[in-house]
Amino acid sequence: MTTPLDHIRNFSIVAHIDHGKSTLADRLIQLTGALEERDMKEQVLDSMDIERERGITIKAQTVRLNYRARNGEDYVLNLIDTPGHVDFAYEVSRSLAACEGSLLVVDASQGVEAQTLANVYQAIDNNHEIVVVLNKVDLPAAEPERIREQVEEVIGLDASNAVLISAKTGQGVPDVLEAIVHQLPPPREGDINAPLKAMLVDSWYDAYLGVIVLVRIIDGVMKKGQTIRMMGTGAKYLVERTGVFKPARVNVDELGPGEFGFFTGSIKEVADTRVGDTITEDRRPTQKALPGFKPAQPVVFCGLFPVDAADFEDLRAAVGKLRLNDASFSYEMETSAALGFGFRCGFLGLLHLEIIQERLEREFNLDLIATAPSVVYRMNLIDGTVKELHNPADMPDVVKIASIEEPWIRATILTPDDYLGGILKLCQDRRGIQADLSYVGKRAMLTYDLPLNEVVFDFYDRLKSISKGYASFDYHLTDYREGDLVKMSILVNDEPVDALSMLVHRSAAEKRGRAMCEKLKELIPQHLFKIPIQAAIGGRIIARETVSALRKDVTAKCYGGDVTRKRKLLDKQKEGKKRMRQFGKVDIPQEAFIQALKMGD
Numbered sequence: 001m002t003t004p005l006d007h008i009r010n011f012s013i014v015a016h017i018d019h020g021k022s023t024l025a026d027r028l029i030q031l032t033g034a035l036e037e038r039d040m041k042e043q044v045l046d047s048m049d050i051e052r053e054r055g056i057t058i059k060a061q062t063v064r065l066n067y068r069a070r071n072g073e074d075y076v077l078n079l080i081d082t083p084g085h086v087d088f089a090y091e092v093s094r095s096l097a098a099c100e101g102s103l104l105v106v107d108a109s110q111g112v113e114a115q116t117l118a119n120v121y122q123a124i125d126n127n128h129e130i131v132v133v134l135n136k137v138d139l140p141a142a143e144p145e146r147i148r149e150q151v152e153e154v155i156g157l158d159a160s161n162a163v164l165i166s167a168k169t170g171q172g173v174p175d176v177l178e179a180i181v182h183q184l185p186p187p188r189e190g191d192i193n194a195p196l197k198a199m200l201v202d203s204w205y206d207a208y209l210g211v212i213v214l215v216r217i218i219d220g221v222m223k224k225g226q227t228i229r230m231m232g233t234g235a236k237y238l239v240e241r242t243g244v245f246k247p248a249r250v251n252v253d254e255l256g257p258g259e260f261g262f263f264t265g266s267i268k269e270v271a272d273t274r275v276g277d278t279i280t281e282d283r284r285p286t287q288k289a290l291p292g293f294k295p296a297q298p299v300v301f302c303g304l305f306p307v308d309a310a311d312f313e314d315l316r317a318a319v320g321k322l323r324l325n326d327a328s329f330s331y332e333m334e335t336s337a338a339l340g341f342g343f344r345c346g347f348l349g350l351l352h353l354e355i356i357q358e359r360l361e362r363e364f365n366l367d368l369i370a371t372a373p374s375v376v377y378r379m380n381l382i383d384g385t386v387k388e389l390h391n392p393a394d395m396p397d398v399v400k401i402a403s404i405e406e407p408w409i410r411a412t413i414l415t416p417d418d419y420l421g422g423i424l425k426l427c428q429d430r431r432g433i434q435a436d437l438s439y440v441g442k443r444a445m446l447t448y449d450l451p452l453n454e455v456v457f458d459f460y461d462r463l464k465s466i467s468k469g470y471a472s473f474d475y476h477l478t479d480y481r482e483g484d485l486v487k488m489s490i491l492v493n494d495e496p497v498d499a500l501s502m503l504v505h506r507s508a509a510e511k512r513g514r515a516m517c518e519k520l521k522e523l524i525p526q527h528l529f530k531i532p533i534q535a536a537i538g539g540r541i542i543a544r545e546t547v548s549a550l551r552k553d554v555t556a557k558c559y560g561g562d563v564t565r566k567r568k569l570l571d572k573q574k575e576g577k578k579r580m581r582q583f584g585k586v587d588i589p590q591e592a593f594i595q596a597l598k599m600g601d
């Protein structure tokens with residue numbers, strides 16, 4: 001039996017990272033009895049280990065809560081989880097488009113932050129009704145009244161009905177459930193007799209069931225035995241199972257209008273499902289598809305190579321497996337003179353890159369070298385063609401290039417006033433153009449346009465360290481702009497190391513080149529001969545350092561003495577060697593690549 005529309009509420013929780021979204025979700029699940037206390041793992045919505053460790057939510061999920069309200073009526077509340085990090089802004093927007101309301105969670109001791117703004121405006125753009133929830137009122141530093149005013153002033157939302165809670169102690173959380181029922185609207189449309197029309201919200205790969213597709217039903221019903229058609233791709237599948245998450249997976253006979261749930265149907269790959277696609281019944285299709293979504297485009301690329309060339313096939317299998325579950329991660333084979341065989345991989349952002357790299361190393365036990373992250377450049381060639389450049393190593397000959405364009409972002413930074421000077425300097429150093437500066441209480445809200453190229457390395461780390469962790473940051477891509485960009489190569493012992501070449505702005509090239517050479521000098525161990533390290537643009541050397549030659553007697557400890565100690569040392573050397581890469585006659589440790597690429601101003 002399907003639930004009547006006016007007894008359904010579909011909502012998301014939007015918040016800045018760490019303001020308590022997952023803790024509140026846990027409480028709601030617990031209060032509605034969706035999960036027995038003893039089954040209650042901390043933060044059930046964050047299902048992947050790495051996510052839990054980092055405390056961030058990546059994959060959007062949904063949970064059905066059955067709630068008997070104080071008026072005695074039974075409601076179905078679908079909680080659609082959204083990720084909180086800027087890299088996953090696209091996933092946020094697609095989950096928001098599938099529901100009607102949001103809880104805006106704001107930490108009452110911290111107040112509005114950059115991602116509070118970014119996420120709540122996305123919800124408002126999706127016509128959401130919004131319940132303001134002020135969390136962490138148990139903290140001595142909480143100032144709910146001040147933050148209530150801030151929400152009204154800065155965001156322009158009515159916060160007079162804000163619910164004051166502590167997701168940690170549970171205080172006030174039952175009022176959140178009532179607010180969901182009374183302040184959020186039921187699904188706006190939905191005709192059970194109309195042809196099936198459903199939105200594909202998400203999909204992921206499950207080892208037992210294959211691809212699981214999360215859907216929001218608009219019209220009609222979806223049930224086992226139906227042949228459905230994806231209107232965007234034209235592909236047809238037989239529905240084998242329909243169900244909901246409570247949060248454990250439970251099969252149901254059918255899904256009706258306004259409901260969220262999943263279906264399975266021998267779909268082989270996540271890549272066969274397109275988020276935002278309209279699903280209809282093949283036999284009786286709906287006339288009009290939903291407005292589609294754009295697929296998420298990778299914006300940051302880097303090469304991933306196995307430290308040990310023998311691991312290449314394992315790496316291939318591993319990236320293939322990850323891709324099964326993450327359509328926004330892309331890869332293609334790449335060869336590098338310096339690093340051998342590997343893959344050029346595309347990511348939604350730096351965090352996405354780090355997560356994938358970490359999963360490859362941890363879950364698949366691979367030792368990897370990652371090359372400098374690079375954005376996608378547009379090369380306007382003299383012959384009129386346009387080429388997208390994902391890899392600095394593939395840069396066309398400069399004489400063929402008319403101009404180079406690079407992606408720009410609009411960044412919003414909120415910071416306590418004390419750190420404003422340092423942050424302005426950082427943005428300025430990174431070629432930023434200030435668009436706005438205003439105040440949110442005692443904090444400055446800075447809006448800057450920046451080249452993404454200047455942000456992908458360590459901008460976020462620098463921002464955090466300048467502001468002692470107090471500044472918050474959010475960005476979105478805006479446009480491509482022409483830039484005076486040059487390819488900088490690094491030569492070690494007169495040989496170019498392709499994995500270290502990068503595109504930089506001409507004005508920053510010398511400084512960056514010098515910094516790279518200095519770092520490499522520290523990181524490359526001494527050899528028996530002198531090693532020159534140089535940065536070059538075309539044939540012109542712009543920076544140079546030298547690793548001096550090793551004096552012979554340093555190896556003396558390897559001769560004579562205790563045999564076990566000697567063997568141990570040799571073993572250590574062998575281990576160390578594995579993590580080195582040979583360039584001509586020079587061994588470069590793996591760390592050198594990573595460290596050399598972190599600029600440090």
Ligand SMILES: Nc1nc2c(ncn2[C@@H]2O[C@H](COP(=O)(O)OP(=O)(O)OP(=O)(O)O)[C@@H](O)[C@H]2O)c(=O)[nH]1
Pocket residue numbers: 015016017018019020021022023024054055056057083084135136137138139165166167168169
């Ligand atoms: N004192 C106090 N701490 C809280 C409360 N709610 C959450 N926390 C703590 O705040 C931290 C962040 O909470 P999460 O629920 O993980 O925050 P989140 O917004 O889901 O974070 P992301 O998943 O990273 O977006 C955790 O250490 C929680 O234990 C509260 O009401 N009071």
